[in-house]
Amino acid sequence: MPHLSILLLRHNGTGITHFPLRPVPLVTAALLALGLFLFLGGMVIWQSIQLHEQQQWNAQRQSQQIHIHERMEIAASQAERVEVLENRVQELRDQLATLETHSQKKSATQQNLLYHIQQIHSLACQQGSYQCRAVLLDTKVLEADPLNWLNMISKDFHHLTLSQKANLTVPVNSELVQEEIWDLKQNLNAAEQELAEYAVLMQAREQEVRQLTEKIQEITGIRLLAEVPVTPVENEGGKGGPFLEESLLPVEEPQLGAEPLDPRVILEQELSSYHSTHHSLERLYEEISGNEILWRSTPTIAPVEDSSVSSHYGRRRDPFTNLPAFHSGIDFSGPAGTPIYAPADGIVRKAGPAAGYGLLVELDHGSGISIKNFKPTDYMTRYGHLSRLAVQANQFIQRGELLGYTGNTGRSTSSHLHYEIHANKRPINPWRNLSHFSISR
Numbered sequence: 001m002p003h004l005s006i007l008l009l010r011h012n013g014t015g016i017t018h019f020p021l022r023p024v025p026l027v028t029a030a031l032l033a034l035g036l037f038l039f040l041g042g043m044v045i046w047q048s049i050q051l052h053e054q055q056q057w058n059a060q061r062q063s064q065q066i067h068i069h070e071r072m073e074i075a076a077s078q079a080e081r082v083e084v085l086e087n088r089v090q091e092l093r094d095q096l097a098t099l100e101t102h103s104q105k106k107s108a109t110q111q112n113l114l115y116h117i118q119q120i121h122s123l124a125c126q127q128g129s130y131q132c133r134a135v136l137l138d139t140k141v142l143e144a145d146p147l148n149w150l151n152m153i154s155k156d157f158h159h160l161t162l163s164q165k166a167n168l169t170v171p172v173n174s175e176l177v178q179e180e181i182w183d184l185k186q187n188l189n190a191a192e193q194e195l196a197e198y199a200v201l202m203q204a205r206e207q208e209v210r211q212l213t214e215k216i217q218e219i220t221g222i223r224l225l226a227e228v229p230v231t232p233v234e235n236e237g238g239k240g241g242p243f244l245e246e247s248l249l250p251v252e253e254p255q256l257g258a259e260p261l262d263p264r265v266i267l268e269q270e271l272s273s274y275h276s277t278h279h280s281l282e283r284l285y286e287e288i289s290g291n292e293i294l295w296r297s298t299p300t301i302a303p304v305e306d307s308s309v310s311s312h313y314g315r316r317r318d319p320f321t322n323l324p325a326f327h328s329g330i331d332f333s334g335p336a337g338t339p340i341y342a343p344a345d346g347i348v349r350k351a352g353p354a355a356g357y358g359l360l361v362e363l364d365h366g367s368g369i370s371i372k373n374f375k376p377t378d379y380m381t382r383y384g385h386l387s388r389l390a391v392q393a394n395q396f397i398q399r400g401e402l403l404g405y406t407g408n409t410g411r412s413t414s415s416h417l418h419y420e421i422h423a424n425k426r427p428i429n430p431w432r433n434l435s436h437f438s439i440s441r
Contacts (some may be wrong), residue, residue: 001411009356017407029351030116049114050132050377067177073345077214078436082233098435102182104178109273110301121437128358139174150330166175171438172335178277189243191297193440205377231420255343259355290314291369294367294368295368295369296344296345296365296374296380296399297344297345297346297365297367297368298344298365298368298369298377298380298431299343299344299365299368299372299379299421299433300344300434301341301342301343301344301399301400301418302343302434303332303340303342303343303383303403304332304333304334304338304339304340304341304406304417305338305339305341306334306336307334307417308334309329309330309331309332309333310331310332310333310416311327311331312327312330313327313328313329313330313427313429313430313431314326314327315327319413320413328420328427329382329384329419329420329421329427329430330418330419330429330430330431331417331418331419331420332406332415332416332417333414333415333416333417334406334415334416334417335388335415336405336406336407336408336415337387337405337406337407337408338405338406338415338417339402339405340383340386340402340403340404340405340417341359341400341401341402341403342363342397342398342399342400342401342403343399343433344363344368344380344381344399345365345366345396345397345398345399346363346364346379346381346396346397347363347364347365347366347394347395347396347397348361348362348363348364348393348394348395348396348397349362349364349380349393350392350393351389351391351392351393351395352389353409353410353412354384354410355411356384356410356411357382357384357385357411357418358384358385358386358407358408358409358410358411359384359385359386359387359388359389359404359407359409359410359414360380360382360383360384360410361380361382361383361386361391361403361404362383362388363380363381363382363383364380365378365379365381366378366379367379370423371432371433372432375426377423378423378424378425379421379422379423380421380422380425381419381420381421381422382419382420383404383417383418383419384405384410384417384418384419384420385405385406385407385408385409385410385412385416385417385418386403386404386405386406386407386409386417387404387405387407387408387409387415388404388405388407389403389404390402390404391403391404391405391406422432
């Protein structure tokens, strides 16, 4: 069998020297060459893959930028629509407020006219010999049908005139009184007609405002006007919370449920504060629409549904000691096991037993919007006397998520929820936020 060999020849001064090349180094060299080829080929393939991935990433980033620009254009369009609708709502509410004021003035004028007629009529009937009929009418009949009452008064004065002419003893000029009654009846007819027109116009304005407000809610998800009553009625449900001496914490706000003011005073206050309240809501809406993160961190919804308030925020008699104490939240009464929901986004800082609170959940909401001055405010909320927890510490919670269930743990008289809101590490009246918002989960 032939034997192959490779010789390396080298020429030197004495002649030619040959070196035989063995098969093992040759194989090694071939393997090295093959490894180098594979390495270089792998580098080329890896670079191709990297280039392809870079192109895909650039294309994805460009697509995201286009999507972001489209969203910004849509948001800008929505903002313009909202601004137009909001301006229209403001205009309609101003008109409605003006109509309500005119209507109340007309009603007051009508009542004043009827009062003066009644005074003149009573005086004439006391001095005359005729048995007047109108004085026998009930006040409710007078308010329901003033024209009929005026017709009866007119008949009374007619008979008084006849009686005066017959007896010549009553020093009352009934003919002048009759003329005055006639003028008052004409004014009353005109006032009633005007009031009816105002009522129809007010109904139309209210319907238009309602429709525009619903459109705004569909665009933004925000209810500008609260549906929660401004002053909740306190019931006899569960009460509790930690005992805080009255002198330890100042109460910056008057306690709800104080002695009611005169109805006329309340009406004047409502009329004078109508525009300022609406302006505040408009400004709040602008702040909310300008920063969704702050908005989602602001406690806005009631933590429990269909519950009544059993104890207000502020000074009260402690339910256990009957001593003056400070109540740092509000108590919502309700059966044990009622679900409790987060009023805003936040992180669970505490979830467990706490002195005075029983089972407690504490949420750190971070920076939200102050209802008082519309500035960024750090919010923290507490939920006491729970029967069962649905969250744990350091858990991120979104608005409307379940926190736990109402109970009677801790310092509590019966099943209820003790709810606190702290703004910049100070307790505030939770009803301040609830009365400005009515946001569904």
